[in-house]
Amino acid sequence: MAFLGTAARRVMACQKPLLPLCHATTRCYSSQSTHTTEKSVPYEKTLKQEDGISGPTKPLPKFADVVVIGGGSLGCQTLYHLCKLGMTNVVLLERDRLTAGTTWHTAGLLWQLRPSDTEVELLAHTRNVISSELEEETGLETGWIQNGGLFIASNKQRLDEYKRLMSLGKAYGIESYVLSPAETKDLYPLMNVKDLYGTLYVPKDGTMDPAGTCTTLSRAATARGATVIENCPVTGIQIKVDDLGIKRLKAVETAHGTIQTPCVVNCAGVWATKLGKMAGVNVPLIAMHHAYVVTERIEGIQNMPNVRDHDASVYLRLQGDALSVGGYEHNPIFWEDVSDRFAFSLFDLDWDVFMQHIDGAVNRVPALEQTGIKSTVCGPESFTADHKPLMGEAPEVRGFFLGCGFNSAGMMLGGGCGKELAHWIIHGRPEKDMYGYDIRYNNDYKYSEILGKEYTFDFPPHHYVIRDECLTCRNAVAVFDMSYFGKFYLTGPDAKKAADWLFTADVNKAPGSTVYTCMLNKRGGVESDLTISRLEPSPAHLPLTPESNGEAYYLAIGGGVAQHNWSHIQAVLQDQGFCCTLIDHTEDMGMISIQGPKSRELLQEVLDSDLSSDAFPFSTHKIVNAAGHKVSPDFVRSGEFTLERMGVTYKATAHLKSPFDPENKRVKGIYG
Numbered sequence: 001m002a003f004l005g006t007a008a009r010r011v012m013a014c015q016k017p018l019l020p021l022c023h024a025t026t027r028c029y030s031s032q033s034t035h036t037t038e039k040s041v042p043y044e045k046t047l048k049q050e051d052g053i054s055g056p057t058k059p060l061p062k063f064a065d066v067v068v069i070g071g072g073s074l075g076c077q078t079l080y081h082l083c084k085l086g087m088t089n090v091v092l093l094e095r096d097r098l099t100a101g102t103t104w105h106t107a108g109l110l111w112q113l114r115p116s117d118t119e120v121e122l123l124a125h126t127r128n129v130i131s132s133e134l135e136e137e138t139g140l141e142t143g144w145i146q147n148g149g150l151f152i153a154s155n156k157q158r159l160d161e162y163k164r165l166m167s168l169g170k171a172y173g174i175e176s177y178v179l180s181p182a183e184t185k186d187l188y189p190l191m192n193v194k195d196l197y198g199t200l201y202v203p204k205d206g207t208m209d210p211a212g213t214c215t216t217l218s219r220a221a222t223a224r225g226a227t228v229i230e231n232c233p234v235t236g237i238q239i240k241v242d243d244l245g246i247k248r249l250k251a252v253e254t255a256h257g258t259i260q261t262p263c264v265v266n267c268a269g270v271w272a273t274k275l276g277k278m279a280g281v282n283v284p285l286i287a288m289h290h291a292y293v294v295t296e297r298i299e300g301i302q303n304m305p306n307v308r309d310h311d312a313s314v315y316l317r318l319q320g321d322a323l324s325v326g327g328y329e330h331n332p333i334f335w336e337d338v339s340d341r342f343a344f345s346l347f348d349l350d351w352d353v354f355m356q357h358i359d360g361a362v363n364r365v366p367a368l369e370q371t372g373i374k375s376t377v378c379g380p381e382s383f384t385a386d387h388k389p390l391m392g393e394a395p396e397v398r399g400f401f402l403g404c405g406f407n408s409a410g411m412m413l414g415g416g417c418g419k420e421l422a423h424w425i426i427h428g429r430p431e432k433d434m435y436g437y438d439i440r441y442n443n444d445y446k447y448s449e450i451l452g453k454e455y456t457f458d459f460p461p462h463h464y465v466i467r468d469e470c471l472t473c474r475n476a477v478a479v480f481d482m483s484y485f486g487k488f489y490l491t492g493p494d495a496k497k498a499a500d501w502l503f504t505a506d507v508n509k510a511p512g513s514t515v516y517t518c519m520l521n522k523r524g525g526v527e528s529d530l531t532i533s534r535l536e537p538s539p540a541h542l543p544l545t546p547e548s549n550g551e552a553y554y555l556a557i558g559g560g561v562a563q564h565n566w567s568h569i570q571a572v573l574q575d576q577g578f579c580c581t582l583i584d585h586t587e588d589m590g591m592i593s594i595q596g597p598k599s600r601e602l603l604q605e606v607l608d609s610d611l612s613s614d615a616f617p618f619s620t621h622k623i624v625n626a627a628g629h630k631v632s633p634d635f636v637r638s639g640e641f642t643l644e645r646m647g648v649t650y651k652a653t654a655h656l657k658s659p660f661d662p663e664n665k666r667v668k669g670i671y672g
Contacts, residue, residue, distance in 0.1 A: 056232040060257040064091040064227075066425060067252045067259055069234055069275060070267035072103035073210065073410045074403045076217035077129075077418025078265055079226050085422050088225030091259060093252070095233035095271075096343035098214045102269045103410065104344060105379040107292060107317050107324055108208040109306055110412040111149050112174050113165045113200070118432050120172050122416025129415040130208050138223070140216045143209025147318050148305035150188065151200040152364065158311060162200035169202070176202045188304055190367050205306065207317060208411050232256060233340070237264065237279040239397055246574050249279070249399030263425060265401045270338055270382045272390075272404035281394040284384065285405040287335040289347055291354050291378035292326025294319055295371045312360025322374065323365070327357035328408075335380050342380070349376040381408050389413065391421055391437040392430075395567035398574070401425055402439050429521055440564040477596035486562025487589045488555040488569075492580030495551040502572055503532060507553065511536045514621045519568065528565050530557045533621050546583055562586060 065087055068075050071094030079092045094100065110130075112123050131144045153159035162178060169176040179201050181193035187201065218228045236253035252259045266283065268275045276283035292315075301323060307316040317324040333353055362369045382405050384390060390405040403421050406413060417437070420430035435441060472478050490498060499507050505517035514533040521527045533554040535545065546552065557565045569582055594603055604611050609624040616622065 071098040073414035075267035077414040081422035083224035100343040126415030143212030146206040149205030152309040159197040289333040290381040314360040347378040440567040477598040480593040482591040484559035486557035489583040494578040498578040
């Protein structure tokens with residue numbers, strides 16, 4: 001196979017031996033010592049720093065309303081949109097030159113259709129900015145090329161997905177067509193269509209030039225009053241604690257001076273984690289190698305659309321009369337020790353990892369088998385656990401915003417996300433529903449590690465176990481360990497005022513009541529839903545219940561959104577100046593949910609309280625004895641207890657047989 005088989009062997013023969021970074025069956029790790037500072041790249045120009053230039057390109061101001069850190073796609077887009085919304089005293093700091101980190105080597109693809117309505121809108125805005133708005137405003141070209149895009153469907157399920165995408169596109173006015181294999185062959189004569197079910201063709205997809213885009217964005221922002229300072233690394237973030245004990249942004253430190261500012265935007269890409277640590281902010285992303293190769297000239301490839309084959313995890317980007325071929329590996333190489341000196345640099349390509357993309361690429365475009373390689377590109381990209389970017393104000397520090405973790409999609413999402421981030425900074429929240437990107441949504445619960453091992457493009461390992469559990473719950477009874485839920489207490493002199501302000505429902509009912517309610521934001525939109533239980537105003541009657549002589553509320557919140565809810569409530573308490581306390585006992589308390597038509601029958605076997613509807617009505621709560629015991633500190637710590645039935649005492653053990661499951665068929669250890 002001459003495309004990458006023979007060509008790869010030739011390339012490897014000419015290179016220095018690779019460092020022994022990994023074993024064949026394990027994930028690979030790299031460090032700063034393995035990158036090369038010079039590499040043949042598919043751009044005639046980069047913004048590489050010229051020899052002899054040192055120090056900031058402009059003097060640092062003493063004060064700025066906002067300081068954006070990072071001169072890549074997101075940094076430049078955020079700066080531009082801040083200026084579009086009327087801000088002028090804004091500064092962008094870049095440690096080297098614009099695009100020096102990850103943006104300069106990106107493939108720059110823009111696909112307009114994604115399954116999320118919000119993402120379709122974000123992509124549409126990026127395309128509008130790059131293809132027309134910037135050129136009209138500045139008279140400069142960004143390097144936008146509209147050659148269209150093809151999504152490949154090699155099975156019926158994938159084609160059905162693309163048909164749904166086409167329907168979504170129609171709702172947003174995006175021109176798209178589902179093509180048969182024959183129609184695809186007419187459009188792309190070099191493509192093998194024998195194994196296709198069809199394709200999704202979007203004529204107005206295209207590619208962006210990173211250097212041209214970021215340069216034009218920075219010039220447009222500068223013309224509106226912004227200051228762009230290159231060659232100025234950030235060395236520290238100053239935090240102040242106000243009179244209420246709230247951490248707020250104070251200043252940005254560099255080796256060439258300090259800028260006082262109430263707001264910083266972390267757009268540092270793979271370096272965002274280090275920048276976050278300067279402010280005490282957790283930025284949950286990881287750096288990985290991402291590679292593609294650029295082929296020699298291919299006759300007949302000119303003007304062809306870009307191709308994305310999701311099943312083969314390969315993309316083919318038109319590059320003049322050649323193709324850039326890349327993909328996403330199931331065993332990516334992590335960049336463990338992110339170097340601060342890495343700028344306009346690349347890694348040596350690990351052919352053992354990259355070769356998995358060859359079969360898919362050659363199968364799709366057979367001409368590649370006889371095409372040589374002109375250059376290789378392997379640079380760092382930042383990825384997150386759920387493949388969603390990290391945006392919004394960090395929960396740890398007021399005024400510290402994030403715009404990072406874009407999973408190789410920073411160029412195409414940059415315009416839309418830059419606009420939303422700018423609106424977030426100025427107005428306190430984005431215009432669109434950015435909940436999935438909100439940093440407050442990202443939690444560090446222990447179950448994240450378990451879920452992380454089950455990420456797959458197929459049914460997860462426990463799919464059929466879950467099916468059986470669902471049927472059991474519907475027809476009999478099931479027990480769910482929901483201890484990952486957020487468990488907060490709201491107490492203090494102003495707890496009632498805070499509750500009235502925060503929650504849409506009337507939670508000031510009699511003690512012992514439980515209310516399901518929503519929380520709204522300043523615009524009247526729904527921020528979240530949760531349950532609120534009003535507690536008896538008395539000294540603590542349970543080990544973890546805070547003492548309160550006034551109003552006290554217990555909040556139970558879905559585990560996946562607990563951090564988001566915590567941050568929202570804290571921000572409201574701070575902004576409104578309520579004299580009350582929010583206490584988090586999520587990790588200290590368990591939560592068991594018993595569900596199904598026989599749940600009351602099962603629970604009545606254990607509890608000493610009458611569970612009938614008359615004695616225990618809907619939307620109320622009680623403190624009861626379980627198996628003759630009230631919760632105690634020792635019980636919370638150890639979980640050891642005994643059961644007493646008909647005068648006989650039994651020591652409780654895990655997975656006792658249930659009268660509703662006499663053959664004990666439940667799979668152990670899945671749900672606690």
